[in-house]
Amino acid sequence: MSTRFDTALDTDVVVVGAGPVGLLLAFELRTGGARVTVLEQLAEPTTESRASTLHARTMELLAERGLLEELGPPAPGGPGHFGGIPLDLTAADPGHPYAGQWKVPQTRVEAVLRRRAGALGAETRRGHRVTGLADRGSHVEVEAEGPGGTPVRLRCAYVVGCDGERSTVRRLAGFDFPGTEATRELLRADVTGIEVPGRRFERLPAGMAVAARLPSGVTRIMVHEYGRAPVRRTGAPDFAEVVDAWRRVTGEDVSGGTPVWVNAFGDARRQVTRYRQGRVLLAGDAAHVQMPVGGQALNLGLQDAADLGWKLAAQFGDRPDEALLDSYHATRHPVGRRVLANIGAQARLLLGGPEVEPLRAVLGELMEKPPVRRHLAAMISGLDTPRSDRPAPAPAPGNHTTTRRRNTMERLTGRTALVTGSSRGIGRAIALRLAREGALVAVHCSTAREAADEVVASIEKDGGRAFAVQAELGVPGDVHELFLQLEEGLKERTGGTGLDILVNNAGVMGGVAPEEVTPEQFDRLYAVNARAPFFIVQRALKNMSSGGRIINISSGLTRFANPQEIAYAMTKGAVDQLTLHYAKHLGPRGITVNSVGPGITNNGTPVFDIPEAVEQMAALSVFNRVGEPQDIADVVAFLAGDDARWITGSYLDASGGTLLGG
Template identity: 80%
Template structure:
């Protein structure tokens, strides 16, 4: 019996008229393909995994797990089955020591951890099969064709008899020489390797341990494993990759080791030998119709510091929830398209930092000065935190599981039982204008607490914005400061130059998911005393700037983003001293209404929030009599706090508010309710 998947788009030609052999065929039973199988089965999709090798590999090409991957495995209850993994010691950047725990010292999995790839594959295989995934070994894919409503896969099994399978989707997790990538015609631009490391696991040798030891003629690394074998890696400065029909033989590795270190390891017994280089390639799209790629099938890079394995596992975790959702009650093609939008920048970011590490690690004496300067930079607090977060994957969006609660993800460590709540906005980016004080500051802090990377904007004081950022980072959030004066010619352009630069540096892209138009100026002038200059200033900052900020932001905002405009309760009740100000906020409400209609086809929500009397820190709120008079205007008999309004904004910024748009949300605490 087979069931037919449904999708939300005619572009996927979902009117299937034939049974399928599986909902998803995954090609490749390495760690990436097996984790994807686990995710898909957890989400209810029928999965067949095709693997060319008849038996699992005995080669542990990778063994390092980083904090983000540990989170993902912990969430799935897999860490105990992995050992749990022991700590992996200090990390590095291009061979220069880097303590990865500084990325987030409070993180339950801060640092790096050791788990051989063979063990990871065994654990994931056992889980995938227990969940009902079919894993077919000894099956080599030979053909691939997308048909209306499905993909046909041709393969040859262990008995050399060809077979043909049909599935709604096919995912290539078949490594850097991916057959799926080639057959589906993915573009794979980049550069071939210019430098090479020889690597071998060797038994029966006894040599000193070496960690990125630089010699006059090359680089040497040696580490003895728990089984008594020693992994050696060697690079000769100035050497280029050799053209071989297969892997190098052990004699070549031993000769290079002798030339670099002067040690003879030729008498050892090689368990495994290979060579790898700094090739750098990435597909231009992670999805083509019903065919998708993950792991090294989508990106090839120097396997330094374990990033390749971690990047691939994070690809699988992100894709799994999106793909499984296509077979549920609410299939969403836009959700599936989000896989490329999320993982392509993450892959590009990793490839860039790995190439930088390759130059530092494999360069000869010509990079010594650069290494010295880099070592100095790594002693400056923000630099190691930034690089450690990048390597650990903590700056990338956290993929939710298909069945995970919508509002949070709970991660529990087996060793400390520490519980960490992942925010509802983890992986999102936000701009809050006018966020150095009052409601804007409270909103920036709240969005960061929910996991967003927040651009904190100040109009006149960069120092004030820096202070808010420091406060957010002290509490474990992520933020950066930008400065631009609004209401003047070129102000919006200046704002977005700084915003895009900050986003690019931290995420590798310029996507903006949440815009909060908060910046504004008050009037406080009797109607008869308002001058044309004051009126123009109010409109320039409070109405004109938000319009053009919103207009400019649309080029950065993916479908499904959120726009929240801060209006005012003064559009609902009268205060003649603020008539001009209230008029500008009335314009904000119209901005909200009309753009909500305009952006509905993109699933972008646009709403406005109307605060009432809110304690923004001005001296009047410290006068008991005045505070009591203001509190009496609220149904709750108290003055509003900035956190009260920030909580409403955070709700509108999250997924739970996806069905609200074009609305004015009264956040005045019932000011003058019924009056």
């Protein structure tokens, strides 16, 4: 294996944190051939199993890496829930080999990952507390205190913080970490020597209580008092605090028990704005902090590591690819944002007092409907999230094998899209295709609201997510009105206003002989086809983060003469220039900008009902047919995904060979 880095480096990658996320990342990096040093401040592995639930997507990833056999037969985790309302997670995909949820203690996961990463050559240094971090551009210098306060310095190519919600790496590297502080708190304790009734999210007048006897004989109790704000502490709560809260909520005395582990969890919600900052990256709770509802936090972190590992390891091979590494943020940040939003909703349902009972009742009724159950179960199970493109190793022998599952529903899950002019024609096909691949799509129309609502209904019928926005383009205030509705719809559904994909499709044609074009017609064409896309892009940049996609629908008429459409073709030439120059301007932000040039495409107008006319138009294509909206939608979907990460500033001829000549 070759490397483009200085051979004087002590290691290729320093991973900070030897929890499940850091250890899976170390395993992935070593699988890809990168040298790895893991720094962990704890002198010994923890004996606390804070998390024990693995979901279907995570089980699938572990199986592909041959790790499930060593974990031992996982125990079925029983039914899941959404905010304390029962939800059978097998509804996500009853045919999936790991449908549902599975119970594997975190200590067991860590032990297996530690052993497997070590067997591949990953070095773990325990008792090492990171104290300094400096990204020098060509490498990173890490300072730490080893056992007994011994100073340690390491030079590496990259550092990854997997060091939890109080991440030292995140703080030292200066990552922006916006979000909200906790307003509610759940106390949790593993206790021996007590006998209490089993409870599953039991809502009592003073609060909510959970009690479950674990296979080890320990009883796990969790309690929340309605309306009680989190207590400011420097560490874990005292067991006496849990005892008092349990008594106030349930009326039971558990003071005679012996605590094995005590902790408190708030509903804080934070996420870094970028998962990569130069040569420093974050994964797991270092990148996002959320309440651990239903085990999603651990699974989200493990899936971060699975996506990052092979992409980072590839930087030390024969063909390092910075764009591939940037795609880690582009893939995982939207997923994290969506998970935090659903956890926020669940925290409100779970920890809210009597005021949320009407909402719980309505949601309970909705969850009786199969599409709702399927949607929520897929979201929690991770089966609607993008998959890593890393070639899968052969699964370990035994019963826990699975085939690699890739389908179009995975590529854009967790991402948001705006498609202008998507109530009909090419725009409609684009909206349907992006939604089918998992994106939440804003379906825009200028006037035909019923048609836009029909597109939304069609998307939702197929299990997708969409909402309609209406704003006439080419008039004063058009972009402002469009984004007011867009941001309202995004915030309602995702908890934020982030936009990942913008498709400028809306346009009007002229169809007037050049001698007959009036100034008013000319100005209208430019207002809708050129001015509106420019200012939509300008405004969208406030919502679009690194890795975004901008796709402008141009026309083959910028390269093929048709005198009846001179003015129209001029506007589309302006769109091509918008693409070219914005691509240069936005490259440093990792945002791609491209044009798609359709040829003669069936837009549903009466001329396409005339066989003779269709035959003449079809003859212009080397394939002897006219284009269909789906043909263009497929090209747009490609440009919207990660596979097109290295394409920007391009004009993609989607004319079916019309421009090749007779």
